[in-house]
Amino acid sequence: MTDSSSDQPGYADALRELDAILRELEGSDVDVDRLADRVTRASELITMCREKISTAQVKVEQVTTQLSAADTP
Numbered sequence: 001m002t003d004s005s006s007d008q009p010g011y012a013d014a015l016r017e018l019d020a021i022l023r024e025l026e027g028s029d030v031d032v033d034r035l036a037d038r039v040t041r042a043s044e045l046i047t048m049c050r051e052k053i054s055t056a057q058v059k060v061e062q063v064t065t066q067l068s069a070a071d072t073p
Helices: 011-026 032-071
Strands: none
Touching: 011 032
């Protein structure tokens, strides 16, 4: 896992897991007993990915603001 600050997977790992869940759910042999668990996990991963994107966006905006401020005399 790429995020050592918690037990959450990194963004790329989460996307891979989401892809695996999607393939599993699209398959013809979906295990109905696991269906709700897989959908719940997918929801958790989507939420986590959105949070990571939002955090990255804020950081990028901070850096670009700092760079712009450094360019102005």
